[in-house]
Amino acid sequence: xxxxxxxxVTQKIMSDLTGVPTPxxxxxxxxxxxxxxDANVRRNIxxxxxxxxxxxxxxxxxxxxxxxxxxxxxxxxxxVGKTTLCYQVSSHLALMGFNVLVIDADPQGHLSTSLxxxxxxxxxxxxxxxxxxxxxxxxxxxxxxxxxxxxxxIGLSRLEPSLSDKSHSQNFISACLNPVLSKYDFIIFDTNxxxxxxxxxxxxxxxxxxxxxxxxxxxxxxxxLLLGDLRSFCSETNISLPKxxxxxxxxxxxxxxxxxAMAVLRDHYSDYVIPNFAVRRSEELHTSCKTATPLAFxxxxxxxxxxDMKEVIKYxxxxxxx
Ligand SMILES: Nc1ncnc2c1ncn2[C@@H]1O[C@H](COP(=O)(O)OP(=O)(O)O)[C@@H](O)[C@H]1O
Ligand SMILES: [Mg+2]
Numbered sequence: 075x076x077x078x079x080x081x082x083v084t085q086k087i088m089s090d091l092t093g094v095p096t097p098x099x100x101x102x103x104x105x106x107x108x109x110x111x112d113a114n115v116r117r118n119i120x121x122x123x124x125x126x127x128x129x130x131x132x133x134x135x136x137x138x139x140x141x142x143x144x145x146x147x148x149x150x151x152x153x154v155g156k157t158t159l160c161y162q163v164s165s166h167l168a169l170m171g172f173n174v175l176v177i178d179a180d181p182q183g184h185l186s187t188s189l190x191x192x193x194x195x196x197x198x199x200x201x202x203x204x205x206x207x208x209x210x211x212x213x214x215x216x217x218x219x220x221x222x223x224x225x226x227x228i229g230l231s232r233l234e235p236s237l238s239d240k241s242h243s244q245n246f247i248s249a250c251l252n253p254v255l256s257k258y259d260f261i262i263f264d265t266n267x268x269x270x271x272x273x274x275x276x277x278x279x280x281x282x283x284x285x286x287x288x289x290x291x292x293x294x295x296x297x298x299l300l301l302g303d304l305r306s307f308c309s310e311t312n313i314s315l316p317k318x319x320x321x322x323x324x325x326x327x328x329x330x331x332x333x334x335a336m337a338v339l340r341d342h343y344s345d346y347v348i349p350n351f352a353v354r355r356s357e358e359l360h361t362s363c364k365t366a367t368p369l370a371f372x373x374x375x376x377x378x379x380x381x382d383m384k385e386v387i388k389y390x391x392x393x394x395x396x
Contacts, residue, residue, distance in 0.1 A: 081371040082111040082120030083169060085129075090380050091166060091370055093388065094133040102132050123169060123218045126370075131171035141391065142282035142317065144251075144261045151296055152267035155286045155323035157184045158359055160264040162383045163284075163390070165368035168220035170387070172259040175214065178226035179276060180266035181233075186225035188363040189217050193227040200224055200272075201233045204246045210254055222258075237271035247272075247279040274307060280316045282390070289325045289335035289352055297343065318346050321386060325352035348389050353382045 085103060089096040103121075108129065110119040121129065147160040157180070164176035178185040179200060183193035191197070197215075202208040203224075213224045237246065251261060263276050277283065285300065287293055301318070308315045320343055326332045332352070339347045353359075358379040362369050369380050 080112050080120070081367065082122055083126040083370045084118050084120055084375075086118075086375045087370050087373065087380070088126060088130055088133075090375060090377065091384055091387075092130055092133055092170065093384055094130075098133060099129060102129050123220065126169050127171040127220055130169065134170070141259070142280075143255075143259070144263070144280045145282045145284060145390065146263040146265060146276050146280040146316075147286055148265050148273070148277070148283045149286050149296075150267050150269055150273075150300060151288075151293075154288050154293070155321075155353070155359075156267070157188065157264050158363055159284070159286055159321060159323065159353065159383075159386065160262060161185055161188045161363055162359070162369060162379075163386060164223075164260070164262045165217075165221055166370060166383055166387060167260055167262075168218065169368070169370055171220065173220055173222075173257065174260045174262060175222045175224070175254065175258045176262045176264070177224045179230070179263050179272055181226060181228050181231035182266065183226045183228070183230075184363075185264040186223070186227065188366050189223050189225060190366040191215075191225045191227075193225070195227070196229070197225060197227065199226045199230045200250070201230050201236075203250050204233065205236045210250050214254070233272055234270055237275070245275055245278045247275040251279065269303065274311075277304065277307070277316065278311065278313055282317045282319060285318060285320045285346070286323050287320055287335075287339075289322045289332040289339075291331040291334070294335055294338050319348065319389070320346040322347065322352035324355045326355050348385070351385055351389075353386065354378050356382075 085099045086096055088099050108121055108125045111122055147156040149156060164174050168174045177200065186193050198208055198213040203210045203213050214222050215225060216222050265273050265276060287297060305315060320339065322336060322339055336352060356379040358369060358373050358377055369377065369383060373380050
């Protein structure tokens with residue numbers, strides 16, 4: 075679908091996404107047999123998803139060996155940016171050459187809409203795999219090379235009552251993902267904003283929880299509760315707490331409330347936050363989800379949204395900020 079619209083990724087954007095200098099990317103392109111999507115274009119030449127994946131893989135910095143495999147975007151508040159960041163991180167990890175499965179665990183299906191699905195239509199969801207015994211492979215769809223998804227629609231809301239009938243000590247999510255675990259470098263969940271059985275199950279299966287918070291007045295009030303709830307849930311169920319990274323979002327430099335929220339995070343949650351980092355508010359992030367087009371396909375060079383996504387991804391891959 076992206077290629078039919080002649081969408082692709084330029085060398086400069088590959089550089090912006092990875093932090094690898096443009097001349098290094100230029101050299102790899104010159105040495106390889108990469109064909110521009112549109113032969114008539116002389117400037118801002120774009121390359122296919124497959125070529126982008128191949129070029130970026132050749133530049134990748136040394137990766138951690140203990141990369142978190144199952145990553146969950148979580149907060150029981152809605153509207154904080156879980157879906158937005160989940161969408162960007164998943165689609166760009168795939169453009170960087172990783173094999174990614176992104177799973178929409180929210181019956182509202184906002185992530186699925188961003189991935190290009192019409193959530194009014196019927197399709198298989200996580201519900202069919204967990205309750206209906208449909209093999210998980212039958213629920214997986216391909217978005218583009220490297221990016222698979224399990225989309226959701228309102229049908230997924232049947233999952234919660236069904237799960238509450240079963241013993242919640244069982245981990246349905248781990249069992250469901252087991253057959254495809256080795257196929258992916260990352261399995262990434264977008265969650266619904268509740269304390270629900272499905273979210274509990276996803277937490278049990280996760281290696282990393284990315285807790286997205288808004289940097290606005292009162293936005294952090296629920297954070298203590300959220301972390302306390304996670305700790306007591308893990309101790310009750312005898313599992314170790316997954317690694318937690320708090321990602322501050324919608325940061326606005328000029329507002330006092332953004333600064334205050336960052337100070338609270340620094341003073342009280344420094345073990346969990348990426349130092350001195352927040353995802354800034356930007357129209358491009360909003361547009362990207364709305365138009366079902368990952369940033370790298372359309373953003374301007376030196377885009378602050380892409381720069382912030384680069385930081386989040388780099389932190390996930392290396393445990394370090396730039
Ligand atoms: N950094 C950001 N800059 C601008 N808009 C953002 C940003 N993060 C999220 N949004 C917008 O905020 C709204 C809620 O985000 P969403 O990802 O749907 O939240 P959640 O999944 O937590 O409910 C959406 O309209 C989204 O486009
Ligand atoms: Mg959402």
